[in-house]
Amino acid sequence: MVAVETRNLTKLYGKTKALKELDFTINEGEIMVLLGPNGSGKTTLLLILATVLKPTSGIAKVMDFDVVKQPTQVRQILGIAFQEARGFWRHKPTEILRFHATVCGVPKDKREALIEQVMKDLELWDSRGKLFMHLSGGQAKRLEVAKLLVQRPRLAIFDEPSSQVDLRGKRIIWDHIRKLRDEGSTVLVATNEVREAEYLADRITILDQGLSVVCDTVKHLKDSIAGGDVVELEVEASSQDDIVKELSKLEGTFRVTALDESHIRAYVSMAEAWVPKMTTLCYQRNSRVLSVRVTEPSLDDVFLHFTGRVLGVATS
Amino acid sequence: MSNIIRLVWFDLKQELTPPVWILLEWGTFGLQLSIYGALISRLVTAMPNYLQFYSVGFVIMMTFEIGSHTGRHFVEHAHEGRLPYLLSLPIPRWKLFLAIALQGGAELALLLVVPLSVTLIIIGNLTVLSVASAIATLFFLGFGVSGIMLALSFIAFRSADIYTAIVTALSTLIIRFSTVFYPLMFLPSSYAAAAVFSPLTYGADLVRLILGFNPSMLVDPRIALAVLTALAVSTLGIGVVLLQRLVEGVKSG
Numbered sequence: 187m188v189a190v191e192t193r194n195l196t197k198l199y200g201k202t203k204a205l206k207e208l209d210f211t212i213n214e215g216e217i218m219v220l221l222g223p224n225g226s227g228k229t230t231l232l233l234i235l236a237t238v239l240k241p242t243s244g245i246a247k248v249m250d251f252d253v254v255k256q257p258t259q260v261r262q263i264l265g266i267a268f269q270e271a272r273g274f275w276r277h278k279p280t281e282i283l284r285f286h287a288t289v290c291g292v293p294k295d296k297r298e299a300l301i302e303q304v305m306k307d308l309e310l311w312d313s314r315g316k317l318f319m320h321l322s323g324g325q326a327k328r329l330e331v332a333k334l335l336v337q338r339p340r341l342a343i344f345d346e347p348s349s350q351v352d353l354r355g356k357r358i359i360w361d362h363i364r365k366l367r368d369e370g371s372t373v374l375v376a377t378n379e380v381r382e383a384e385y386l387a388d389r390i391t392i393l394d395q396g397l398s399v400v401c402d403t404v405k406h407l408k409d410s411i412a413g414g415d416v417v418e419l420e421v422e423a424s425s426q427d428d429i430v431k432e433l434s435k436l437e438g439t440f441r442v443t444a445l446d447e448s449h450i451r452a453y454v455s456m457a458e459a460w461v462p463k464m465t466t467l468c469y470q471r472n473s474r475v476l477s478v479r480v481t482e483p484s485l486d487d488v489f490l491h492f493t494g495r496v497l498g499v500a501t502s
Numbered sequence: 503m504s505n506i507i508r509l510v511w512f513d514l515k516q517e518l519t520p521p522v523w524i525l526l527e528w529g530t531f532g533l534q535l536s537i538y539g540a541l542i543s544r545l546v547t548a549m550p551n552y553l554q555f556y557s558v559g560f561v562i563m564m565t566f567e568i569g570s571h572t573g574r575h576f577v578e579h580a581h582e583g584r585l586p587y588l589l590s591l592p593i594p595r596w597k598l599f600l601a602i603a604l605q606g607g608a609e610l611a612l613l614l615v616v617p618l619s620v621t622l623i624i625i626g627n628l629t630v631l632s633v634a635s636a637i638a639t640l641f642f643l644g645f646g647v648s649g650i651m652l653a654l655s656f657i658a659f660r661s662a663d664i665y666t667a668i669v670t671a672l673s674t675l676i677i678r679f680s681t682v683f684y685p686l687m688f689l690p691s692s693y694a695a696a697a698v699f700s701p702l703t704y705g706a707d708l709v710r711l712i713l714g715f716n717p718s719m720l721v722d723p724r725i726a727l728a729v730l731t732a733l734a735v736s737t738l739g740i741g742v743v744l745l746q747r748l749v750e751g752v753k754s755g
Contacts, residue, residue, distance in 0.1 A: 236590045261592040273584025276516040285512050289505055289591050 189214040189341055189372040190235060195244035197230050197396075204230040206396040207244065212341075212374060214249075217367050219383040220376040221485065222393035223497060228376035229269060231393070232343050235374070236266040248341055265290065265339035269346050271330035275319040279310055279329050282318065283336055290337045297336075304335045308358060323350040331359050335366065342366055344375045348382055360385050380485035380497065390485070394493045407488045413440025414483035414491070415457035419450045420476040421468065429473050436463050448476070457482070505593050509601035514608055524613055527564065531617040534560060548688060549719070557621040558713065559682040561614060561640070562706040568613050569644035570673055572606035573651020573741075580655070581662060599742060603645070610644045625713055635712045639730070643705035646733035650701075652741025676700050681707055685719040704729040 190212040197205040205227045212218040220228045233239040234246055237257040245252065251259040274282050283301045292300065305311045308328045313321060321329065327350045334342045344363065348356040363386055367373050377383055383390055384404055391401040400407065408414055421429060433452055434442045438460045440453040454460040457480045468475050489497040517523060535557055543553035579585045588598055618637070622628055654672075657665040679693065680700035686707075689697055697703050704726035711723050720726075 233586065238586045238589045258592065258594050261590060266590050268583060268587060270583055273579065273582045273587060276519075277512075281512075285508070286591075288508060289593065291592070 187214045188212070189216075190218075190246075190248055190374065192231075192246045193244055195231070195234065195246050196242050197227070197234060197239065198242045203396050205234075205241070205244075208396065208398055210391060210398055210401070212372060213389075214372050215367065215370065216388040217363065217373040217375060217386050219387035219390045220374065220393050221378065221380070221383045221390050221489065221497075222376075223378055223495075225395075226393045227396040228378075228393055229345055230396075232266060232345050232374065232376055235260075235341075236264060236343060237261055238266075262291075263339060264341040264343060265334045265337040266343040267330045267334050267345065267347060269349070271326040275317065277318050278315060279305065279318065279321070279325075279332075280314045282329065283332060286333045287336045290339070292336060292338075300336050304332045307362060308332050308335070309355070324352060324355055327351050328355060328359065331362070335362055338366065338369070338371060340371060342371045342373045344373070346377050346379075347375060348377075348379070356382070378497065380489075383485055392489060392492055394495075399492045404485070407485070408483050409456050411483050411487060411491045412455050413453035414487060415454050415460070416481040416483075417452045417454055417457055417461060417464070418445075418479045418481070419452070419464070420448055420478075421450060422448070422474045422476070429468065429471060432467055432471065433464060436460060436467065438463075505591075506597050506601045506604065509588075509593070509598070510605045510608060513605050514612075517609065517612070521612075527613050528616045531560060531564065531620070535620070549685070554621075554625050555685070555710070555715065556683060557624050558710050558715075559706055561617050561621050562643070562682050562702055562709065563677055564614060564617060565610065565640050565644050565705070566647050566673070566677060566702055568610050569606070569647030570651050570669070572609060572644070573648040573655070574669065576602060576648075576652060577655040577665070603648075606644065606648055607641060610641065614640065622713075628713065632712050632714065636709050639705065639709050639712060642730050642734050643701070646701060646705075646730060646737055649734060649737025649739075649741045653737050655741070676702055681721070686721060687719055701729065701733050704733075 188211050190210070192208050192210045195205050195208040195210070196203065208227070208231065210231070220231065222228050230239065234241050235248055235253060237253050237260050240254060247253065248260045249263055251263070253260050277285075280301060283305070284297065287297050287301060302311070305314060308331065310325060310328055310332060313325055318326065318329070327348070331344065331347050334344070342363075347363065348359045351359060360382065363373055363375065367388075373386075375382070375386055387404055389401060389403050390407060392399040392407075400410075402410070430442050430444050430450060433439060433450070436454075438455045440455065442450060442452045444450055452460075452464075461478060461480065465475060465478075483491075486497050489495070535553075539553050539556045539560070543551070543556060546552040549555060576585075579588075589595075591598075593601075618640070622633060650672075651669065654665065654669060657668060675696075677700075679696040680702035681689070681697055682702050686694050686697060686703065698721075704721060707720040708723055708726040708730065711717055711720050711726075717723075
């Protein structure tokens, strides 16, 4: 079943088009990652789905509820963790979570235990007595994520969930987002961090300048780059010349270069299919392969391939 | 407990723990009345018992400041990212806006309970009806002032600094050029001409009339009531419409 669907979704801020006739879907029970630089329209899309912003034109539906015509029903089944956790400066984390859980309908008998568990999981329990304004950036961000872990909505939306969080904290947040998916929620994550996208995504939509450039699984996106996988071989020096020519003829080979008398670098598509063919060939040629190292393209490479721009440069 | 009360209490609780702002406002009122009010009431001889007049004026000024604060607070929330959070909660919009309005009303009531009680004691000889009517008028005025601030909020979405400058200047003019501290008939003609455009003139004089002040010193109550009604309805209406449009076009963070 489709959890989220947009058709020709457009949002204008004055003359600026933040979203340009966006067609986009999320399947129920998957983690969809929106990957794109700042200003690509990620946050605008999330806010439209959360009914905070109204689209200029087009249709957006969450679990078949129209975000413009049935906003209250939409808000009853989704939760959003915003990019920046702000606003409740003089409240304590437990008060903020209690308020959120109560308004979002978490049963009273489960509420306190759930809040305590989530705060412990996200290492916020020791800060439960602090005021929000005294939390560090990372703690505030974890608190924002904690809201959704307590709420457990059918559609959980995270806007850059681990920005400002240290490496250990990032891993904790990511694992809990995956757990949320495993427990039945559909998850939408917006990010410009490729590591986050790679770790979380069942599917990725690359968004650039308000347009959906491509949408697929991480593996398919990487495989779609011709010659994107890099295979480095170490072979016996005596057999190298013939092997380079033969490897060039293998299906999926993009380019083969001899680095020195025993090292070869091959740019291939779908290394997992190419490597067995290569080993068979070497075996038939009686060439001894001493080592094989496979490097996949990164999502940076994928972004570059589909948009013609480097993600880091586009983000800055 | 309904979500409306929950929302109101969630915000109000932080004003009360500890209630520094409220105590400061009460303290300011006490000092102002007991020192400045007592001194000036001896200097003003054209009016019997000027302290009573001054005391009501000060309550009106506090009402204006609290109403203004509520309106500005709402705009700040939109900028801070708190408003998008509230808008994302599973609460119908009308309940959310009602909760915000009620919170403003509750803050007004909390801040005014002591100053108004002191004022009523100073005036003395009052009826339940007159006190209830005076409180209702103060709330009406408070809503109107909040509405002015909301209606001006479109400036804040372009520049918070310009908004602050305009609101501060406007507040000063509205308070100074009004009958908050002196009756219209005693004001210099140029000053009086400006005072008839201040909503506080009508709020202050209507409250005074209800509390038994000499009607000959005050503006026509029918005009005052009409002006206050028009102010509350129009500014709140414009404010909500403008705000809905603006909020829908404002990105968070």
